[in-house]
Structures are given as C-alpha cells and as structure tokens.
Amino acid sequence: MLSLSSRPALRPAARLTRHFHRSVGIVGMPNVGKSTLFNALTRTGQAQAANYPFCTIDPNIARVAVPDPRVHALAKLEKSQKVIETQLEFVDIAGLVRGASKGEGLGNKFLDNIRQVAVIAHVVRCFEDINILHVEETVDPLRDLDTIRTELLLADLQTVERRLETLKKKKKSTEPGLASLGIVLDRIAPLLEEGVSLSNLTFDVPEEQVQFDRLQLLTAKKALYLCNVSEDDAATGNAMTEAVRAQVEAEGSVCLTVSGALEEAAAGFEDEESQMEYLQCGGLSETGLTRVIRASQKLLQLQSYYTVGEKEARAWTIRQGATAPQAAGVIHSDFERLFIRAETVSFDALMQAGSMKAAREQGFLRSEGKDYVCQDGDIFNFLVGR
Secondary structure (H helix, E strand, C coil), X not given: CEEHHHCCCCXXXXXXXXXXXXXXXXXXXXXXXXXXXXXXHHCCCCCCCCCXXXXXXXXXXXXXXXXXXXXXXXXXXXXXXXXXXXXXXXEECCCCCCCHHHCCCCHHHHHHHHXXXXXXEEEEECCCCCCCCCCCCCCCHHHHHHHHHHHHHHHHHHHHHHHHHHXXXXXXXXXXXXXXXXXXXXXXXXXHHCCCCCCCXXXXXXXXXXXXXXXXXXXXXXXXXXXXXXXXXXXXXXXXXXXXXXXXXXXXXXXXXXXXXXXXXXXXXXXXXXXXXXXXXXXCCCCHHHHHHHHHHHHCCEEXXXXXXXXXEEEEEEECCXXXXXXXXXXXXXXXXXXXXXXXXXXXXXXXHCCHHHHHHCCCCEEECCXXXXXXXXXXXXXXXX
16 A cells, blocks of 8 residues: 555656646737736746737747645645645637638637637737727727627537538448437537527536537637736726626626736736735735636636645645545546545644644544545545555
8 A cells, every 4th residue: 555645756657647627728809918918927928919910829838836825834834845836827829800710810720729728718908008009990898809709609600510511421320429419519509509608508418518528619618808907907997897897797707807017017026025016006915817817716616635745745736526536646547546545634624733743633634535525625645555
C-alpha cells in the first residue's frame, strides 16, 4: 500500500496526469480591448495590442496561478518547503466580425479556436475613444453582443445541418451511437433556428449527452461577459455596462465590469502591493483576474482539494460531485484505479486543530472509501495499492 503524502517518482512512461479542460477563451469584436485585457489579466504582455482589426491572428495562450489563500495557510501550518497553486489557462482569440460563420474576417480560424476552450469570455467595449477605431464605426455593446451571438448560432446551425446530411446517407448503417446522435440533432436543430443558445441544455440519456458533447457546439459552452470600461468607470460602470448587465443577467449569465486600461497600468508595477494600491486608487478592492477566475470556476462547477506535507502544499482542481477515487486520479490516472481509501480532514477543522497531528488526536481526521463525494477544501492523503 502506498501513501500519496510521500509519493515516489513515477516511471517516465507513466507521467501522464489526467486533467479536464480548464481554459477561458477571450473573444470579442476587433478593437474592443481583448488583447489589452488579456495582457493585463495574465501579466504576460505577450499579446500584441494595436489600433487596427485582426491584430491578433494566432491565439495567445497564458497560464496563470489561481489565487488561493488556503494553500498558503496550509503551507505555513505544516512548514511546507514549496507552494503550488492550481492553474487556469487564458486564450486570446482573434476578433470576430459580422459574417464570420461564412468565412468573413478570420472566420473559420476564429471559430475553430473557440471550440478548444471550456469557457467563453465575451469582451464588449463600453468606452468611447476617438483614437481607437471600431470595426462598426460606432460604439454599441448590445449590437456587438448580438453580432457575436448570431455568428456563433449560425456556425452551430451549419455544424448540425452538415451532421444531419451525413446521417441521412448512413440511414441503414448499424454504427453504434448513430440513433442517439439523430435524437440529439433533431432536438437541437429547431432551437438553433429559433436563435436559442444551448449552454443550459442537458440530456437525461447518458449516450445522448455523450453525442451532444462530441459535437463541440459553440453556444453550448459556458459564457461570461466582460464590459471593458475606461479607468474612470472601473469602479462604477456606466450606462453601457448597465444595459449589457440587464440583458445578460436576465438570461442567467455572469457579467463583470473590468478596465483593461486600469489593469494594464497596475500590472506595470513590479510588486503586488503596489499593484493593489493602484487598483484601490481606482476604487477596486481586488484584481480583475481574481474576479474573472472566480466567475470561471463557478461556471465550470470546479472546487479545490489539497495535499500537504513537508515538501509541498498543493492545490488540485476537481469538478463538484467528484468522488475520492476521481480526485486521486487527477494526480495520476493509475491512482483512481488503485485507490483503496483516503484520509481526509476539512480545511476549517485542520486550521482549528493547528496541525495534522492535532487533527488526528482530536478525531477530525476521517477515513473515507470509494463512494465519498469530495467537499471543497478537503485535505487528502490517498492510500493506493501497487
């Protein structure tokens, strides 16, 4: 039996850690501040930002640590030598224009890049600046939102229509899954024709859900909306942000007000304390990155668990409802298969006890089996077979 609190090195051929997709694609019309916002949020400065359409062609990608005070508190408590936070991937995708579903602008390239992300962050311009061109000549965030949504819906409708045509040609085929795929396509085609997004659509039959997920439809992805404002409106928003918020929240979506200009200026300071002081002067109590990450985690229904020891304190990300073996499988796929049991204690109980040793003595440390459903903030020591 092997305890994962002191994991041995894995064989090179087995160094595959199973992670599910945790990426946020930043999309929007050209010149709405996508790349500026991407640079500011990720603190990379790697995305080119310029005053002309299609400045971004190939997607820029950056991974950022998810701010997590709990993992740092655990490291301090157990005197861990290293702290490892979980990560979220941001992708800055080329600007979309009217007609993208028909190949206009960077059409197909744009749509293919969106298919690779888990969450779509729609950036809409909510500031006036005569020095920054708008591809539609005027600033109208609701119009821009409508353009983006229409193009995504049209692209999905094209995908569904092509699959229906293919299915007709295979009418007599006994290929597994075709019947379920047909049911799925027949259900979603009318919705797309009526302009209905598929982000909240689910199927009770598992095989139908599998077929739906395999279609990788754009409107099925979780989405949040980022209203990009000037520095002066960073804390309060403006009439444009209120109009966007009213529309997207009525649909059950998440809307955040961010200032790419303010975040970019704050990112120019080397230390975090100076960055926060600058943001506070703009009326903000936390970074835009923190708010975007929190919203993305919520949309993806993610939660964290921890492993802690002398060498490292580490945060791991799992879906809500994951079982203990599935959580172990995030560390290494073999650990799910070889799972025996897990020793666990909640973050609050461990902090109350003051140490893992004290938590054990006070009865806070529990032994859980394969059916245990993980709770946010669990600290685990997995026991697996060889």
